[in-house]
Amino acid sequence: MSVIGCKQTPTQSASHQDVLKDLLTQKTFKSVPEAIENTVEPEPEPPKPYKAPDIWQHIAQNLSFEQTPHPRLKTRVEWYLSQPEYLLTVNRRASPYLYHIVKKIEQRNLPLDLALLPFVESDFRPLAVSQQSAVGVWQLVDATAYHFGLQSNDWYDGRRDVLASTDAALSYLQYLHKTFKGNWLHAIAAYNTGEGRVKAAIKRNRAAGKSTHYWHLKLPKETADYIPKLLALSYLLKHPQTGFKRPNLNNTPSTTMLDVGQAFNFGVLAQLLDIDKQKLHDLNTGFLRHQSPEQGPHKILVPLSEKALMQSPFYREQFSRSYSVKLNDTLYGIARQFGTSVKKIKQLNNKQSNLIRVGETLLINRANLNRSLTVDYQISPYLEQQAIPKKPTIEHHHTIVSGDSLWDLSQHYQVPLKDLLDWNNLQAASILSPGKVLILHLPSQANPQPKAHTNEPSYLDVLEGALQLKEVPKTNQPNLPPD
Template sequence: MKIHLRSSLLCIGLLVLTACQSTSSPSQNNSAKPHEIAALFNQSTPEYKPETEANRTDKNIDSDITSDSKPIVYDDLWQEVIANLAFDIVPTPRLQKRIDWYLKQPDYLLKVNKRAKPYLFHITQKIKQKGLPMDMVLLPFVESDFRPKVHSSQSAVGIWQLMDSTAYHFGVTTDEWYDGRQDVLASTDAALDYLVYLYQRFNGDWLHALAAYNTGEGRVKKAIRQSKKQGKQGYFWQLKLPSETADYVPKLLALSYLLQAKHPKFKVPKLPNYALTSEVDFAQRFDFSVLASLTGVSKNQLHRLNPGYLQHQSAPEGPHKILLPLTEKQLWQSEFFQRYFSQTYTVVKNDTFYGLARRFNTSVNTLMALNNKQTTLLKVGEVLKIKKAQPLDNLMLEYQVSPYLAQEEKKPVLTMEHEYIIQNGDSLWEISKQFNVPVKDLLTWNNLKSSSLLKPGKKLVLHLPRPAKTPKKPEPKKFLSELEQLVKPNTSP
C-alpha cells in the first residue's frame, strides 16, 4: 500500500495562532506550549519509502509550498476537510474490507455529523494550529462515533477514547465535578498533543503512531522488534497486533479514502465553515441554572453542549468555561455579553471619536475617559475600549437563602454509554432485564421499533449509571521522563 502525506496549504503559517489559545501541558514543571509541540512535529522529516508494503506517512508536508501560496477559502467545512486530507491512499484487499463496510452504511457520516456539528470547526482549527494532518479530524468518528459520554470496556472515555492516565499526563483532570475526557474541546487538546508525542516516538511514522494510540506504545514497539527479528522492515502492515488494532488503522484510512475519492455512494454532510458555538470563560464558579437565566440558553442544552460537567455546578477550582450555542457574531450581539464583557474596536482610516460615539450609541467624553485619552487624536490600528463591562455577580445559587430552589434542583443521575453486542437468542425484554433498564429506553437509544429484529453481532447502545468511584490519578514520573526528551529546551551553546 502506498501512503504518505500530501502537501497541505494549511500546515504552515498557522502555528503562531496557538498563542491565543490555551492548551493543557503534560505537567507544571515540564510544560510544552502548543507552538513548541507543533514545531517538534515539523522538525521530523524521515525518508519516505515508496513500496507496496510501505506504511510511511512522513513526506515533508511543507516541501511543495511556496511563499506565494494562499489557502483556498471554502464555504463548507467538510469540503475544506476533504481538500486538506493528507494521506495519499491506494486501496489493497485488506483495506477494501473496511471501505465496503462504510459503503454498506452510506448515511454513516450524515448521522455522526449531527453529534459532531457543534464542535467540528473548533477541532479542525486546533488540528491546523498544531500542523497535523487533517485526517486526524476523522479519528473521533472511528474511536467513538463522536459520542462524548461513551465509555469503553477498557475504561477509555469520550470522543477521543482517552484513558484516565493518558488524559492526566496531558493536563486533563477528572474528579466528582468534572471529567475532562468528556469535555470535547479540552480532550481534543490532550488527544492532539498525545498524537504529536507518538508521532515523534515512532520517528515520523503515522501508522505506527495511530496503532500506538489505540493499543499502547509498548505493544507496538514490541511488535516492531518481533517483525525485524524475522527479517522484515517493521512496517505497520507486517506487525502482529491485536485484531482490534489491526482493524483500527484501516478504518481511518478507509474513511479518508472514501472522502478523497468522493465516492458517489458515500454521502458527505454539509456544514457551514465557521464556528457554530462559542466558548466563554466566566472565570468564577457557576451554577447551570444561573447561566441559563443569564444567557437565555436552556439548562438542558448547556449540559448537552458541555458533557464534561458532571454536576449542576462547576468545580470550586475550575474549569469555568462553557460552550454556548452562539456564533461569534451572535455572542457579541447578545445582551448578556454586551453587559458583562468589555468590547474593543480597532481604529481604521478616517475614524473619529465623534463618529465612533454615534456608531456605538455612547458619548465622546465616555469613550475618551474609558481609554484614558487627553486628545481626540486616533491612530490607525489602535485598539479602543468601547464599553466597560459591568461586574459579574455571583453565579452560584444560594440554596441556604432559597430552600425552594434547593428542592427543585435535583442532583443529576450520571450515566455512561455502554455498548452491548447482541447474542443469539437475545430479546429486548431479556436485555432490559439484564441491565435493569426499560425496554422503551432501549428502543429510543437505538432508534428501534418494538417489532425490530435483533441481529447477532450488532451493537446496542445503553445508558447505564456511572460508577461513583473517582479514578485515582497515577504518578506521572515514568511517562513524563519520556516527554522530557521531546520538550526539554536546547541548552547547548
Template sequence: MNNIISIVCLCCISAFILAGCKLTTPTSNDTDAVLSALATENKTQLSDKQPALVLQPTIETPNVAIPAPPETNLWQVIADNLAFDVVPTPRLHKRIDWYLAQPTYLVQVNKRAAPYLFHIIQRISQRNMPMELALLPFVESDFRPTVISAQQAVGVWQLVDATAYHFGVTSDPWYDGRKDVLAATDAALNYLSYLHKRFNGNWLHAIAAYNSGEGRVKKAIERNKKLGISTHFWHLTLPKETSEYVPKLLALSYLLQKNHPNFTLPNVVNYAYTTQLDVGQQFDFGLLSSLVNIPKQQIHQLNPGYLRHQSSPQGPHKVLLPMTEKQLLQSRFFKRHFSQTYTVKKGDTLYGIAKRFNTKINTIKLLNNKSSSLLGIGEVLILNKAQKTDSLLVSYEISPYLVEKKRPKPATIEHYHIIKTGDSLWDISQLYDVALKDLLTWNSLKTHSILNPGKTLVLHLPKPQQATKPQKAKQYLSELEQLVKPENGPKP
C-alpha cells in the same frame, strides 16, 4: 509557418486532453476498480511540513476566522485537505465496502458532530497536523460524547483516565473533561503530537499507538526489525482491533478524497455557529439559560462534560453556546457581565488596545460595530472583561428544589504499599480500588514516573466502619443469651 503553429496547437490540445484523463476520478461502483485506480496514482507522501489548512481569510490577527459564505461546505474543506497516501490492501478493501454499504453513515453521525466540527478543524489546522485526525472521533466513537468503552475509555476521543489526566483533562464529581468535546480534543491532539514524535514522524504508527498503546506498537516494530522485514503499518502484527482501526480511518479518508458518488457527504456551513464562553466563575445552568435566553437542556446537551446543574467550584467554567461569536458579543448578557469601557487617548491604535487588554482586534470591532480600524480621541470603546460583581449562582433559599445534599467526606486511614518488581501505578490503583489520579497526587508522581522496587507509596483508604449502637446492642443480647442458655438440657 502555419503548419508549425498547427502542430504546436495540436500538441497543446493533446496534452490538455491527457491531463484531463489523468485527473478523472473513477466513478465505478466496483471497489476493485477504485482500488486499482488508487494504486496507479503517484501521490505525494505526507511529511512533517504538512501545509496548514487555510480556512478563511483573517483581519489583522492571524487566528481570527471570517465566516465563509453559507454555501461553502465544511466537509468539502475537510475532503480538500486530506493528504494521506492510501495503499490498497485487503483490509482497506473490506473497510471501503463497509462504508459503501452504509452510504449515509457520515450524514447520520454528523448530527452529533456538527456543533463541534468547525472548532476541531481549526485546532488541527493551527497545529499544522494532518486533516485525517478530524476523522478519528468518527472512527473511535461514532462521535458519541458520553460513550464509555469496555476498557473505560470515555468520550468522542475515547480517552482513558490516565491519558486524559496526563494531558491536562480534569475530572471530579462535578465535571468529566473526557466528555467535554473541545477539552478532550486538545488533550487528544497533544497525545497524538507526542506519539508522532515518539514514532519519528510516522503518522500511521502514531495513530495505531493511539488505539492500542505506545508499547505494543514499539514491540511490533522491533519484532519486524529483528526479522529483517518492513516496519510499515501494513506489515506489523497488531491486535485485531488496531489492525482494522487504521484501515477504517484510511478508507474514510479515501472515500472523501475521491468524493465517491455512492458515499453521501454531509452539508455543514463552513463557520462556527457555536461559541465558547469563559464565564470566569462558578455558574448555574438554569440562571445562565435565563440570561442568554437559551433553553437549559440545549446548553446541557452542548456541554456533556458538566455532570450537575452547576459548574465545579474549582472550574473549568467554559461553556459552549449555540450562537455565533458576533451574536454573543453583541448580546445584552455579554455586555452586562463580560464588558468594560475604555476611552481612546491620543496615540491609541486598535492593535495596541487589543494587546494591552489581552483581547483581539476582531473582538473589539464586533463589540463596537466597527467596520474600520479608525479611532477618534475621546471615543468610548466596549472591551471584553469578565465581571464578578453579580453572582451567576441561583439563591437556594429562593429555589430550594435545587439544593444539593452535601455528602460528608469519608474518614480515611493511611496505608503504605511497598513497591514490588513488576508493579505499575495502574495495577496498584486497581488493587486498592482508588483513582489513579489520587494515587499520583498522594505521592507527587506523574503517569510516566518510574517505580523503584522497595520504595513505599502512601494511600488514603476508607476507614473501616465501626458497628453502630443497634448492632452492638444486638451483639450484646446475643452473647447474654448464650450465657444463660442451659448447656445440657433442663436443670435438675
C-alpha cells in the same frame, strides 16, 4: 522505510467498482536495512491548506495520508458503502464542535486526517465508554488524560469535554508522532493500542528482516481494523461519487467558547444568555453537576456565534466597559491599549467600518464581573441538591511486586488514579520498583478487595462509580431541578 507522507490531494472522481478494484491490489514492502530505518526523516513543509465554504469539503481537500491498497482497506470501504448515511448521522453530533477541532489541528500544523479520529474512535459520542474505561469522543483513559493536563474531579471530567479533550489528544498524538520517528500510521496505531505493543511489533519484524510498514505488523485485531477504518473514511470523503454521502456543514463556527471567569450555575447562565439550560448541558458534557467547580474550569461552549454572544445583554453587562474616543484615537490603537482586537470591538459595537468620532462611546471587551453566577444550594430549599457525605477512610499499604502498574492498582482498589498519584507524590509516568510501599486511603468499612454491589445503585452511586472509572451514567444528564 515506508513513511506515510503528507501530500495535498484534491477531491477525485471514481466509480464504486473503480474504488474497490484500486484497493484490492496490495503493494509489497521490502525489508529496509536497520541503519536506514532508524533515520529520522525531516518533516515536509506543511502545504498551504485549501479553503472551502463547506467544512467537510475543506477536510476532504486537505486529507494527506497516502492510500496504500490492501484487502483490509477494501473491507472497510465496502462496510462504509453499505452504510451510505453513516456520516450524515454522526455529523449531527459533531457539528457544534467540528469547526473548532479543525482549527486546533491546523494551528498545530498537523494532518487534517486527524479530525476523522473521533469518528473512528467513538462515532463522535461524548459519553462513550470502552471496555478499557476509555472515555469521550477521543477515547482517553484516565492516565493519559491526567498526563496531558485534563482535569478530573467530582464536578468535572475533562475526557467528556469535547474541546478540552481535543487539546489533550492532539498533544498525545504529537508525542507519539515524534516517538515513532515521523510515521503517522505507527503513531495512530499506538494511540489505539499503546506504544509498547507497536514498538514490540516493529522490533519483531526488524529482527525477522521483515518490513515494519503498518500493514506488516502483527497487532491486536482491534488495532488491525482501526487504521483501515480511518483510511477508508478518508478515501471515501475524497471520492463522494461512489455513493458515500458527505454532509454539508458551513465552514464557520456555530458555537463560541465563553470564559465566564468565575464559578457558574447552568440555570443562572442559561437564563442570562436566554439559552435552553438542557442544550447548554448537552454541549458541555464534561461538567457533571449543575454548577462548575469553584476552582475551574470556567470555560463553557455556548450555542451562539461570536457576534451574537458579544451583542447579547449578558455579555455587554459582564464582559465590556465603556470608553470615550479621544483625539487621534484609532480602533487599532484602542484594541492594543485594552488587549483586544479591532474585529471584536467592531462586533461588540455593531460597526461595519473602522471610522470613529471624537467623543463617541465604544464598548470594549473587558471583564466586569460584578455579580455571582452561582446558587447556594445549602440555603435555597427550592434548589437544594444532596451533597455526597465524605466517607471515613483507613490507611492501607501495598507493597509493589514485579508486574504492578499504577493503572492496574487503581482498578484493583477502585480508587481514582489521580488520588493514587497524589497520595504517593508520583507522576503518571513514574516507574514502580518492587518492594516499594504505596499508601492508599480506602473506605474504612470496605475490604481492600473489590466488592460487587448487590442493591440497585442510586444516580449518585453511579456518578461516583463513573468518577472511579467503573462506568458512567447511562443518561446524558440527571433530571435537572427547576431554577
